[in-house]
């Protein structure tokens with residue numbers, strides 16, 4: 001970076017950082033200019049989050065110089081970064097559901113001495129007007145009085161961005177702002193980022209969704225193993241080239257096999273299921289060897305259904321496993337039936353962060369690495385090593401706590417935990433959220449291996465390409481109820497995107513149900529099982 005006057009610029013020169021002696025940033029230069037969108041790309045564990053922490057005062061780097069408009073600056077805390085005009089929007093929602101939008105924004109304003117002194121004793125009416133003006137400037141249609149907990153995911157992301165903008169930053173850094181948003185919601189967030197760029201704000205963002213990077217970013221910086229390997233204008237840069245910069249020449253593609261592994265045997269049969277108070281009850285079967293994807297807008301019932309299968313939400317309805325009626329009200333019930341659940345919220349619920357990676361991988365099946373009731377350390381480590389190699393999990397050591405792993409690598413540990421556990425059915429939300437392209441292919445391959453061996457997967461994913469890469473059938477939910485189940489052969493990207501966005505399904509509108517989804521009052525239709533699959537090559541992005 002050169003010290004120049006003119007356009008606002010912020011960044012770091014020669015950033016170095018280590019965690020307990022393990023170097024994770026190696027002399028990284030990064031520069032963000034006012035009025036640009038700058039994507040930060042790299043494989044899981046390449047150092048993106050650490051760089052963001054350095055830029056925003058959350059981590060004090062071992063070496064390097066932060067530069068704001070060419071002048072060295074030091075941020076001892078995120079508040080100092082904020083006061084200097086550098087704000088951050090973290091990946092995970094960090095909001096109180098019971099607070100209104102305006103109160104959420106007020107809490108943020110109070111954090112910044114400059115704003116707080118201007119606010120003085122808060123005049124609520126004037127604050128509401130200020131919030132309305134801010135939302136209007138951002139082009140966001142939100143009622144300041146709405147409770148955050150009642151908002152959809154895109155709106156909650158808007159609130160987080162608006163909260164960051166209360167402090168009037170010149171630079172805004174966003175960590176995976178579109179993760180786990182379905183395409184239409186993700187597009188709205190990207191549109192808001194473009195609006196901010198139009199206001200002269202410099203935006204940096206992390207994304208594993210390379211097609212949105214190609215569509216949105218002006219420049220990209222690529223990290224590999226803690227080093228900057230490229231900084232380019234994104235014009236003319238294809239997603240395949242971005243992927244190559246990230247991973248070198250290693251293969252990244254996962255090939256959908258052309259033969260189906262779905263068996264006629266029904267593993268899980270569900271009757272009279274209700275996903276909401278006013279939705280109709282429905283029946284559905286999950287076959288051995290099958291990946292059943294479940295999709296629908298927020299509130300459609302799709303996510304609730306997957307949580308019910310996994311025992312995370314008590315089942316409203318009846319379930320049979322292998323033809324025997326079973327209780328499915330808790331995660332323990334589900335596990336007793338050989339059902340595992342991978343929640344989206346991996347940090348809070350999926351992993352025990354203070355335990356080692358090895359223990360986390362065997363957490364759902366300690367009996368399998370125990371002898372005479374005692375956990376065998378040798379077997380525990382051997383098994384962890386096996387999954388570390390199969391999923392290429394980057395960890396400082398098998399004994400390192402899960403908290404020391406990057407987000408994408410934590411996700412891989414979670415997937416490994418259930419694959420290693422010997423369950424027969426996995427209910428999974430967003431299996432590759434935060435996972436890079438190579439890791440996605442590995443996780444997809446392992447899920448297919450699992451079904452090829454007779455297991456079944458019930459998958460909730462907002463990523464249309466992931467659904468097309470994996471699903472044998474796609475169950476579309478609407479208004480708290482199963483609307484229709486589509487065979488994979490009937491879908492393409494455009495059709496599935498439309499269905500995911502809540503576009504009406506003409507057959508369902510006519511009251512027809514097909515492919516195994518039947519109103520519970522009717523006689524079950526036979527479930528068509530695809531006998532062969534066309535070969536679909538995963539594109540190298542997303």
Ligand SMILES: Nc1ncnc2c1ncn2[C@@H]1O[C@H](COP(=O)(O)OP(=O)(O)OP(=O)(O)O)[C@@H](O)[C@H]1O
Pocket residue numbers: 019024042043044045046047048049050051394395396403404405406407408409434436
């Ligand atoms: N608190 C920590 N203690 C020890 N090591 C850590 C800690 N946080 C991160 N690391 C290590 O630093 C490296 C970089 O991690 P970082 O989270 O910056 O990667 P990332 O590029 O953001 O990855 P992802 O795409 O998975 O989020 C990884 O090897 C990770 O294991």
